[in-house]
Amino acid sequence: MKDPKEEIVEHLSAMRAFAMSLTRNSALADDMVQDALVKAWTKIDSYKPGTNMRAWLFTILRNTYYSHHRKARREVADVDGEMAASMAQKPDHDGRLQMRDFNRAFDQLNDEQREALVLVGAGGFSYEEAAETCGVAVGTIKSRVNRARKQLVEILKMSDDEVMEATDIVTTGIVSNQKNVA
Amino acid sequence: MKQDRKISSLEQEIEANLKRVYEDVAKQDVPDRFTELLNKLREADKSSAGQPK
Numbered sequence: 001m002k003d004p005k006e007e008i009v010e011h012l013s014a015m016r017a018f019a020m021s022l023t024r025n026s027a028l029a030d031d032m033v034q035d036a037l038v039k040a041w042t043k044i045d046s047y048k049p050g051t052n053m054r055a056w057l058f059t060i061l062r063n064t065y066y067s068h069h070r071k072a073r074r075e076v077a078d079v080d081g082e083m084a085a086s087m088a089q090k091p092d093h094d095g096r097l098q099m100r101d102f103n104r105a106f107d108q109l110n111d112e113q114r115e116a117l118v119l120v121g122a123g124g125f126s127y128e129e130a131a132e133t134c135g136v137a138v139g140t141i142k143s144r145v146n147r148a149r150k151q152l153v154e155i156l157k158m159s160d161d162e163v164m165e166a167t168d169i170v171t172t173g174i175v176s177n178q179k180n181v182a
Numbered sequence: 183m184k185q186d187r188k189i190s191s192l193e194q195e196i197e198a199n200l201k202r203v204y205e206d207v208a209k210q211d212v213p214d215r216f217t218e219l220l221n222k223l224r225e226a227d228k229s230s231a232g233q234p235k
Contacts, residue, residue: 005227012216017208029207034219041223102199121197122204152196153189 004053005044008037011054014123018058021118022065024107032069036061055125055133062115062134070111105155113148116141121149 015036019029040047040060047056106114112134119130120141127145131138 005223009220012212013208013210016210016212017204017206020207021204030213030215034215037216037219038223099199099202102196103203106200106203117200118204121200149193149196153192156192156196157189 004047004049005041007053008040008044008057011057012037014054015057015061018115018118018123019061019065021122022062022111022115023069028069032061032064035064035068039064052129054123055129058119058123058133059135066111101156101159102152105152105159108155109148109151113144113151116144117148120145 012033015033016029019032019036020026023029023032036057040057043060047053109117115134116130119125119133120127123130125133127138127141130145131141134141
């Protein structure tokens with residue numbers, strides 16, 4: 001049988017993705033993954049072979065986040081966010097959501113909502129697996145996911161409306177110009 | 183009606199972007215620092231076991 005320690009390696013990419021969605025900062029995310037990796041490696045005996053290793057690793061990861069890194073996240077400047085914001089983006093004409101808008105809205109969710117949404121909406125976790133990973137009831141995860149989705153819709157609907165209004169003003173301008181010509 | 187359709191397309195875009203944020207990182211190569219760390223952990227195991235496996 002394969003050494004479960006070597007199995008950890010297969011989940012490193014997913015661990016980084018989950019850490020990144022919690023911290024929203026790549027340097028902090030990798031520090032967190034490093035801590036979790038050492039912890040998982042040295043405490044491999046607490047992993048029950050045959051059970052969901054990714055869920056086990058994500059539990060360690062989120063524990064390191066809540067005990068050490070959450071505070072650091074608040075203290076460090078949002079380097080990634082600033083970088084993304086300073087990058088010039090062409091306006092999107094096909095109505096597709098700008099990634100920047102999404103990231104901003106995503107950042108406004110609280111930690112619990114963000115992790116629930118990421119596990120279920122992107123990590124491929126079932127509600128049951130997400131509940132186990134976060135140490136809460138299935139119903140709690142469901143309501144966090146629902147609230148997170150609703151909140152994102154609310155935030156993005158507003159920024160969408162602003163774009164719509166701006167477009168309307170331009171369109172009205174063009175129409176009235178044409179009327180003037182005629 | 184129009185509002186409902188707008189929200190449902192917004193919901194679809196949210197799901198797509200959520201996956202994109204996660205997968206963009208998940209698809210990246212794992213940085214060297216982790217490969218180095220894993221090698222160190224393996225080395226530590228070998229020396230604590232007394233003999234190489």
